[in-house]
Amino acid sequence: MSEANNKTNKTNLLQIEQLRGGYSDVDIIHGIDLAVAPGKIVTIAGTNGAGKSTLVKALLGLLPRVTGSIHLDGRDITTLSAEDRFDAGLAYVPQVANVFPSLTVRDNLLVVRRVPHVKRRMDEVLADFPALVERLSQPASDLSGGERQQLAFARALMPSPRIMVLDEPTAALAPSLVGKVFDMVRKLPAAGVAVLMVEQRARQALTISQQGYILDQGRCVLDGPAQGLLEDQRMAQLYLGNH
Ligand SMILES: Nc1ncnc2c1ncn2[C@@H]1O[C@H](COP(=O)(O)OP(=O)(O)O)[C@@H](O)[C@H]1O
Ligand SMILES: [Mg+2]
Known part of the structure; x- marks a missing residue:
């Protein structure tokens, strides 16, 4: 597990620990650890149905059943309503x-x-x-x-906001607009906003990210510096596709 996930690391803006939960009594995410440092862009990639959107919903306060913890700027927001998380500095851009x-x-x-x-x-x-x-x-x-x-x-x-959460921001867009959206994302840290982004175009997303997490069947199977993930041949074949 990477240093960024270390429980004692107080420098992270967002710290998710052992997050687990689902829509009914069946767990969809099975104990996810994830961290975003201030001013960083972090990408979550993985196969379809891996639980990426479910993790985003849990983070935003939109998943009915969650255990584990979520800290934003050192504050425990695990049980806050979606509105209170928004007020705490968590922004979300829905896809449609x-x-x-x-x-x-x-x-x-x-x-x-x-x-x-x-x-x-x-x-x-x-x-x-x-x-x-x-x-x-x-x-x-x-x-x-x-x-x-x-x-x-x-x-x-x-x-x-302190952090912007994006779930597949380029999915519904004409190919000519994809680069423009990544340009907007890339500029957010300069405005003091960190980014946690789920993306199908994982290669492009990791290229503008500092850290990445690969999810599979509700678990994080790999995480680390984005550059390292891009260079990992086996992971590239299994999870990054052609984008
Ligand atoms: N609203 C829902 N109710 C019940 N199950 C859901 C719901 N949304 C997603 N799931 C299930 O959760 C699993 C993960 O889905 P999701 O988080 O959307 O994956 P991803 O975003 O990685 O493609 C899938 O098996 C999916 O069928
Ligand atoms: Mg999804």
């Missing part, structure tokens, strides 16, 4: 339905709950999304797929 189509771009940003000095914060966030500035008064339904994804990211950044 991540903006309000009938609201303007501006209102999509202004309605995010509990943002102090919301207009000032909106201007700060928009500095990284110039395409949105030109479209502030238009309904989000007018946006292209790429712009909509930018708006979803901008919305998630409004409350100044």
